[in-house]
Amino acid sequence: MNVKPVDQARNALAFLEDKDQTASFHNLFDEGIWALRERRDAAAREVPEWEQLRDLASQIKEHTLSNLGDYLELFEANARRNGVHVHWARDGHEHNQIVLDILASHGVKQLVKSKSMLTEECDTRAFLGRRGIEVTETDLGERIQQLDHQPPAHIIGPAAQKMPQDVADLFHRVYGSDPQNAEPVYLAHVMREHTRPVILEAGAGMTGGNFAVAQTGAIVTVTEEGNADLSANVPKLRICSVGIEKVIPGVEELAVFIRLLARSALGMRITQYTSHFAAPRAGGEMHIVLVDNGRSQRLSDERFWPSLKCIRCGACMNTCPVYRRSGGLSYGATYMGPIGIIMMPSYDLHRYHELPFSSTINGSCSNVCPVEIDIHEQIYDWREEMSAKGEYSVTKKAAMRVADAVLSNPKAYRAASEVGETAMRVLPHFAIYNRLNAWGRRRDVPSPVTQTFHQWWARNRGDGVPPADASSERPSSETSG
Amino acid sequence: MAAREEILTAVRQHPPPSRDLPQVPAFQGAGDRLVDEFVAALELIEGDCVVQPPSDLQSWLSERFPEAKRICSAVAELEGTVTPEDFADWNEPADVDVTVVRSPLGVAETGSILVTERELRVNTIATLAQHLVVLLDPADLVPTIHQAYAHPSFQKAAYAVLLSGPSGTADIGGVPVHPAQGATTLTVILSPPTDGGQGGTEAPGGSTNAGDP
Numbered sequence: 001m002n003v004k005p006v007d008q009a010r011n012a013l014a015f016l017e018d019k020d021q022t023a024s025f026h027n028l029f030d031e032g033i034w035a036l037r038e039r040r041d042a043a044a045r046e047v048p049e050w051e052q053l054r055d056l057a058s059q060i061k062e063h064t065l066s067n068l069g070d071y072l073e074l075f076e077a078n079a080r081r082n083g084v085h086v087h088w089a090r091d092g093h094e095h096n097q098i099v100l101d102i103l104a105s106h107g108v109k110q111l112v113k114s115k116s117m118l119t120e121e122c123d124t125r126a127f128l129g130r131r132g133i134e135v136t137e138t139d140l141g142e143r144i145q146q147l148d149h150q151p152p153a154h155i156i157g158p159a160a161q162k163m164p165q166d167v168a169d170l171f172h173r174v175y176g177s178d179p180q181n182a183e184p185v186y187l188a189h190v191m192r193e194h195t196r197p198v199i200l201e202a203g204a205g206m207t208g209g210n211f212a213v214a215q216t217g218a219i220v221t222v223t224e225e226g227n228a229d230l231s232a233n234v235p236k237l238r239i240c241s242v243g244i245e246k247v248i249p250g251v252e253e254l255a256v257f258i259r260l261l262a263r264s265a266l267g268m269r270i271t272q273y274t275s276h277f278a279a280p281r282a283g284g285e286m287h288i289v290l291v292d293n294g295r296s297q298r299l300s301d302e303r304f305w306p307s308l309k310c311i312r313c314g315a316c317m318n319t320c321p322v323y324r325r326s327g328g329l330s331y332g333a334t335y336m337g338p339i340g341i342i343m344m345p346s347y348d349l350h351r352y353h354e355l356p357f358s359s360t361i362n363g364s365c366s367n368v369c370p371v372e373i374d375i376h377e378q379i380y381d382w383r384e385e386m387s388a389k390g391e392y393s394v395t396k397k398a399a400m401r402v403a404d405a406v407l408s409n410p411k412a413y414r415a416a417s418e419v420g421e422t423a424m425r426v427l428p429h430f431a432i433y434n435r436l437n438a439w440g441r442r443r444d445v446p447s448p449v450t451q452t453f454h455q456w457w458a459r460n461r462g463d464g465v466p467p468a469d470a471s472s473e474r475p476s477s478e479t480s481g
Numbered sequence: 482m483a484a485r486e487e488i489l490t491a492v493r494q495h496p497p498p499s500r501d502l503p504q505v506p507a508f509q510g511a512g513d514r515l516v517d518e519f520v521a522a523l524e525l526i527e528g529d530c531v532v533q534p535p536s537d538l539q540s541w542l543s544e545r546f547p548e549a550k551r552i553c554s555a556v557a558e559l560e561g562t563v564t565p566e567d568f569a570d571w572n573e574p575a576d577v578d579v580t581v582v583r584s585p586l587g588v589a590e591t592g593s594i595l596v597t598e599r600e601l602r603v604n605t606i607a608t609l610a611q612h613l614v615v616l617l618d619p620a621d622l623v624p625t626i627h628q629a630y631a632h633p634s635f636q637k638a639a640y641a642v643l644l645s646g647p648s649g650t651a652d653i654g655g656v657p658v659h660p661a662q663g664a665t666t667l668t669v670i671l672s673p674p675t676d677g678g679q680g681g682t683e684a685p686g687g688s689t690n691a692g693d694p
Contacts, residue, residue: 032655049508059503066499068492082639088485140661141652157652164654184653188661195662200572216636226608226648226663233604233640234572244488251630252505259626269522270591270626270645273663279639281571281604292484296491305497 012326039267058372078217092122108203114228116208138227153328205231209242215250218278316365338365353391356382510624523592526646534672549578565602580610597638
């Protein structure tokens, strides 16, 4: 177990300076991820009731989470009525053991699975692999990461941090394909040629679940490739693993989420496969594993429960300047970006205590969130929590002590900002960009201004008198005059 | 089952403040030209739509897929070379070139069509076939996803899938490509059932200038 805290900022440096990548890779990454945000905006603008849908989605999630026990029992009853075996797992290990037992009781050695962040959380692949089960990921991006022994870099596009040439090299190494051909259509074909035979012969198939519909007992997957439908339908034995927070009341509510999810994630109106698995086929078997793994604990936390509303669209990371300039792997976590920042500390406070500081708190994540999680406020609350729990790095502690003294004293603040501006003009570069100034490590400090706001006010508005306390100041009419 | 009781107790311990389940309004979508909207939406996701149904489906198929050898027909309108019932194992449709199936529901907003185990009989014929041809009665089009979910299939089907264009992926370099693991092309033919057991006479091509259902 690695309990060393994740240093996201340091990992981000590696992403920005990675010598193996072409010099501009991080710029391409940034542009590619931002393009998703732009497509999301265009898709949202098409829908006149978009904001109303977000309100509804948020309310439906809050309603369901506040009655989660009842909805879970309803879901379970309906799934059982459909002939499905329902299992409950308190944590990742229990989940993995249940899956292993199901596979072992059928003598299954080969499992095909579609993408599931929950099984990443539970480290299911490694667990099963050590016990002689060969697990094949059938989602292209997820398979790439599996073959390269890397976790997903993005919850929607696991291989987002790879160039097509990286994939061409990887597939050449593993499958003997043409290393010179880095065309995505060719590489997708290589994947199809090598994965289909595995799917056709597998003894069992596994999927995650985007939604679990209480009213019908169905698991819903939202995918593009067709791999989830093949994994779930070709073998006779089907296992669906789903987090307990994925339950929603009925299909009427499901419609709201289906309209929001693909638009938020990819800027598409819908993905190619919106699949509803309610019952096994004749002669087949279907199992659903409902997994807690820390969710019930977060649900009872009056500050941090709202992250359970998440429908895993990834819009918050696509809009986040820190994510786009750091890459998803820098978070060292199953969930990355803004949503990861507010989820991961509840799994392991010490290990992820630096994550809440990997944010500019610009609020963009909250504004694009289809279920209206107040992500940036949660990030701020987590910073407070880290402070309260003493989970602060030494440099941050020292800097915060100084900031606290200066910011709580107006005179000291004024003096400090004037001295600071002067210092920035006269100090040599190395004195400003040193290791103690974490902020300036990868940024240029803004050019020093010739006068501070208070100096400007004194000269232009105040007849030499500094402005009164800002809080008593009404907005002036200077723009209308 | 200790885990079940423990989890249910835990989620009831300190739940978030209770909130009523909101009523989802009956959103009607942008317009009332359902066929046009459906065709445009399907085009966005690189699916094809044949608005005037061919008078002879068989010859249309051989023209459209001249290389196709194995045609799996799940519809009364076409014989094909194989039917779903011929597959003993659900991995067998892997060598099917074209599957033809009828959908009971299309969605104008998204260009999606619904299929369930009722139409497919063998669920994998839709995803394993290289090409998918879907017959859809334009009268079965609904405006948005909201109306789609009122379809009874979502209450009773063991497997129901809204298919929206051919299988794809943008997992490499963010470039959308077809196919991934599923069908390479998806073509919807807007055609009312010709002999659906309702005693209707065969209506050769162009019976429809479909508006709203």
